[in-house]
Amino acid sequence: MFVAAAGAYVHVVTHFIQAGLLSALGSLGLMVWLMATPHSHETEQKRLGLLAGFAFLTALNLMVLFFNSILPTAFMGTAMIFTCFTLSALYARRRSYLFLGGILMSAMSLMLLSSLGNLFFGSIWLFQANLYVGLVVMCGFVLFDTQLIIEKAENGDKDYIWHCIDLFLDFVTLFRKLMMILAMNEKDKKKEKK
Structure with a gap:
């Protein structure tokens, strides 16, 4: 949730309106990559990074759709x-x-x-x-x-x-x-x- 809040904050500060489609495709890609990465102790840091990226881009996309x-x-x-x-x-x-x-x-x-x-x-x-x-x-x-x-x-x-x-x-x-x-x-x- 903190990473998602950071994504929302970045949108509010930069007013990056063009991010709608790009952030949606990016979050979908990161989710698919996360699904394809097996759960193990060796891949834990990579999967946490993918989760953070997914949360960030999802919040960025959400703020593009709804900000008022x-x-x-x-x-x-x-x-x-x-x-x-x-x-x-x-x-x-x-x-x-x-x-x-x-x-x-x-x-x-x-x-x-x-x-x-x-x-x-x-x-x-x-x-x-x-x-x-x-x-x-x-x-x-x-x-x-x-x-x-x-x-x-x-x-x-x-x-x-x-x-x-x-x-x-x-x-x-x-x-x-x-x-x-x-x-x-x-x-x-x-x-x-x-």
């Missing part, structure tokens, strides 16, 4: 939601949220199909429904991924770098959804004032 006055509100809201759902998963009975995996993936598939359909219909209602349902689904993924990581660790999977990627992606997606909802609400308030 609601950023602190969205970040604090995301941090609170993420913390609450993570603590809930940590203190819940072991494996009690693992059943959510199939439901969440089905919901993601339906959201993808409705988003593709909305390209043709252009319905603002469907777009808003997708945002709010997506926020709920991502909260479910925080529960699921946290318990899945605990279960994997207890079964011998000690790849904490990849576990970091799972939780980081949950956080970023939550942040993106919340930022879009807040931006949409702010836009509606400005319309009402006029």
